Amino acid sequence: MHIYVFKTSIEPQNVRTVNGVLRTLIPNGKWNYDLEDCDNILRIKSGKNIAELITFHLRKQGFYCEEME
Secondary structure (H helix, E strand, O other): OEEEEEEEOOOHHHHHHHHHHHHHHOOOOEEEEEOOOOOOEEEEEEOOOOHHHHHHHHHHOOOOEEEOO
């Protein structure tokens, strides 16, 4: 399993929408948010390399999303 960390523009009111996107893309993945952090962190635990997939689809939905290293 890998843990991917993303800097995002997700706000609390967007969590439901983003959860729907993530459930579709990685149904067996686990994720959580730290929206109190200044970078609005999204952490995803997945067995697959999903960084580009997540970045692409969240940007498509209008969110800023960049993998952090």
